[in-house]
Amino acid sequence: MNIAFINPPFFPKYSRGSRSPAVTKSGTVYYPIWLALAAGVAEKNGHQITLIDAPAEAISVEETMNRLANFNPRIAVIETSTGSISSDIKFAEEVKKKFDNVLVCLVGNHVTAVDKDTLKSSNLIDAIARNEYEATIVELAERLEKKESLENVLSLTWRNGIEIVANGHRPALTQEDLDAMPFASEIFKRFCNSRDYFFAAGRFPQMMVYTGRGCPYLCTWCVYPQNFYGHTYRHRSPQSIAAEFKYIEENFPEVVEVTIEDDTYTVFKKHTIEICKLLIEQNNKLTWTCNVRADLDEETMHWMKKAGCRLVIVGFESGSNEILKLMKKGVRVEQFTAAENARKAGLLIHACYMMGNRGETLQTMNETLTLAKRLNTDTAQFFPLMLYPGTEAYDWAKKEGLITAKTWDDWLTPEGLHNTVVGTHDLSAQEIVDFCNYARREYYLRAAYFSMKAKNIIRHPSELKRTLKAFLTFYKHLFSKESKANTDKFKTRLSHDKDVTTEINGEKGLNNVVKKSSEATVIQKETVV
Known part of the structure; x- marks a missing residue:
């Protein structure tokens, strides 16, 4: 079965696979390591694979579609992130419309946390493989080949007619499972250019x-x-x-x-x-x-x-x-x-x-x-x-009403940079x-x-x-002038806070002296009496 693993087009050099996905000022771009590992496992199980990392190559939706057309996928596995999810869904819908009989499956941290809401947002998305998804994609392909129901494919949330079903959780992979996987670098060798990736440190x-x-x-x-x-x-x-x-x-x-x-x-x-x-x-x-x-x-x-x-x-x-x-x-x-x-x-x-x-x-x-x-x-x-759904910090901030974002798009600036939403x-x-x-x-x-x-x-x-x-x-x-002005602002604030603290501590000290003096006077009077 032909399975395409896709990091979809968005901003050029958008690092979707990092812990805080964005276009970074430092130029950091992560390898699509989870897609690569899943592709390697799928190939090892007899499937034909391709991997496309559109942001790293800075290629358009049109070019990505052309590559997919040459491959003709039966399953399209599409990486997602919080700030790019609107664009990711739109791309997934275009894949669904263009290729007959393709099953569109989203993966990644964001859709794992909000799986049902994501499927509700678009009737053209077929499924979400939650958490670690190597084994889930292989089992999904096996079910499709045998034309069997997707029931009991663990860690899969899928569309069963008009019903959205979240199957049970798949046990974590073991050391033996990890050792049995092809190296991610073996997949990068065939589908990625090492010069398209950068790590600032x-x-x-x-x-x-x-x-x-x-x-x-x-x-x-x-x-x-x-x-x-x-x-x-x-x-x-x-x-x-x-x-x-x-x-x-x-x-x-x-x-x-x-x-x-x-x-x-x-x-x-x-x-x-x-x-x-x-x-x-x-x-x-x-x-x-x-x-x-x-x-x-x-x-x-x-x-x-x-x-x-x-x-x-x-x-x-x-x-x-x-x-x-x-x-x-x-x-x-x-x-x-x-x-x-x-x-x-x-x-x-x-x-x-x-x-x-x-x-x-x-x-x-x-x-x-x-x-x-x-x-x-x-x-x-x-x-x-940086807050993301599914984390304890996100739940805390949401409960306290501290999140300023109105939509997932607000997680990024118009240029694709990080945006602080809390x-x-x-x-x-x-x-x-x-x-x-x-x-x-x-x-x-x-x-x-x-x-x-x-x-x-x-x-x-x-x-x-x-x-x-x-x-x-x-x-x-x-x-920059803005940087210097910002520095002056905080130095003034910190100096003021220090003065206030000193004043408060001084008042506390004076009060303690007065209190002790009063107590001493009382004791002296009591002694005289």
Whole structure:
């Protein structure tokens, strides 16, 4: 059966597969890794496949349709995202109208969270494969080939006449299932150009892989564990992971780095070190990056460095223990040892900070900026909270009436950039965005930062090119008149808040002195009497 896997046309370089889908100022574009893995499994089960990544190639609806016409799909698997869903549905409808007998199936985090509502919005969409969908697509194809009912195809929401039916949930894939899959990079080799993809913190060109699925931590805003693959971490075997590194090295001569996109690659220390040992044994020549926890130990980092790791991405998120507790981060500021341990191991650090979480105030955001300056990592990003349906953070904001968006389209700006759609009880959405811009400028335009970068470039000369490219990318944002005015605004506000706090503390101190003086007088009188 012909099965087409499609990342549909939208804005050129729209990164639909990332955790916060958008056109990014940094130029980051994710590989269509979930489509590729599902395509590989479908092909392994005897089906003919094609994969089209329209945003990465910057191709039009017309060109996409022409490619599909040459393939003539029986099933069209279409990737979706929150901000692009209106366009995704429109494209799906056009596919349905153009190809006789095609079954249109949407996939992705957004439609997993709002499956029935999505099907209600268009009678031309046949089904939604929820969560991890490799096995669901294969079973769907088998049912169509045998002309059997779609009942009991697990994790499928489908249209049965005028009724919309949500079948039961499919159990999570096991390590054996993950190891049995073709490498995503094998599919990328045939259908994607590595130069169409970019990761701002990485070297170019790079290749993206997943070595495991699920995250045991409970961060309220994180979309993939809550919507897609759950909180149980299941990883591929070290042998499978090392083999894909070797495959990339041998088949993509232009690729210089691998981006490991697991939410938390280093969940199990022993497993991580086993991978490192295998990479060392096979004389791995590719550098790599990965996401790690803010309290990762030094020993693991030393093994990672020996195995070719260049940079770790750390989600510190907040400098306030109260905010960390409310977001269920599962770690306190005092436990943030990853930055220091990475330096000791010789690894670079890209730090992630998030503003606008539950309970956020101007003071707690400034605490986060203070933490970022103290950690002084190689690079840092300051992002407003990005909410997506299906997450605990979204449910909280919706219940509190804090979401400003009227439609899903509002998740993006007219240019396809991120748009902040939620504030807090103390801050508007725009104030949070403005503070992120202020924090970015305050962080990068510091003598301590320039000194650290100079030392890093001396130790890692290959970082000079990447540093210059990043600087040129953000130059206009850091030095514009609007940026300077924004900085002046927040410095004034923070100075005023500091003065008010000092005044309040002063009044409290004076009141305490008066109170103690009065108490002393009373005691003295009582003693005299």
